[in-house]
Amino acid sequence: MSYLASNLRYLRKVKGITQSDLADQLDVQRTMISAYEDGRSEPKLATLLKISELLEVGLEELVEHDIEQLGRRALQKRKLNILTIAADQNDKENITLVGQKASAGYLNGYADPEYMETLPQFHLPNLSRQATYRAFELAGDSMLPLKAGTLIIGSYLDQLSQIKSGKTYVLVTQTEGVVYKRVFNYLAENGKLFLVSDNDHYKPYEVRGEDVLEVWEAKAFISTDFPNPGDKKTPLTLEDLGKMIQDIHYDLKKITG
Structure with missing residues (x-):
């Protein structure tokens, strides 16, 4: 048919x-x-x-x-690349750290075991052993209140369809490199992801599903910058997310119109 x-x-x-x-x-x-x-x-x-x-x-x-x-068959079922994993002498998975300076090289070396061995590795307690984790160092201020230098601990997703709209992810993409954003999944509608910064000074933008090489769902962060009560930012509420989604639909209509 x-x-x-x-x-x-x-x-x-x-x-x-x-x-x-x-x-x-x-x-x-x-x-x-x-x-x-x-x-x-x-x-x-x-x-x-x-x-x-x-x-x-x-x-x-x-x-x-x-x-x-x-939905879009090619994107919903496409698995991401085979992951290169670092392990210690007891065959326990390490968390590989991708620093700011290493992020440019990571785009070319993420699938190369020799390159991955050159990156720092560490363990964290209380993380599920059912997942693989990687740490990425933030650059810039697009995801305030998390500041530059914060480490985002991400859990690996092997399919794009697992991305849930409104959550934050580290994406490794052919077009944008390594980015940490709040992601809205429109793969079924137009084959694209909509990336939003928590700092509203940065405009949202789209990436095509086929340009995504790796996806890491944010699970924790490590920061040496303690929050100042006077600068406290109210966490996102369901109402905030609802308004954000409405704004995104409006932006999408302008982009595709």
Whole structure:
């Protein structure tokens, strides 16, 4: 069964593209787009390939997978890269520390066992042995009240679908390098993640799912900077998160519009 008609209609609307806009980009009449989406006509191969490119979806997925009902197949099921793990002489996993200066090299060496052995390693008590952890040193002030130099202890996720909107993660990406952000998962809708800083002086931005190399869910942090009661920041509430999500939807409409 072909899902081309429903997928074309769904993905076009998700991206905020009108039938007229799509027709202009494909150099066809708007009525032809309507015919494609109603299943009354099918595009020629050259047009189909261009549709696939414009909607940022694989040709096979566009035609054979029910994206609206089942989500983006390629991203939901894609596993991340095989993880290089450091262990001590008792075969107990260490926590590898990726410092600020090492973060640039980490993008190229994260899968190289020899490189990983050059990075500092340590243990922490009371962490579940059912997970693998890594520590990343923060740079800058985009995630206040956590300041530069804070160590984020992250638990490894092996699938992008495990990312829960509103939580904080360390992402290793081909485009942005190593970043620590609050992440909103829109993979099922448009194949992208929306990254938000807790410091509102920094604008949110998107990364494509296929550009993500590693994901670490923040579980703890280590800091030598003790909080000042006079500078105390109120933790995020459910109401705060709700407003943040509304703002993100508004920003997404501006980006895709």
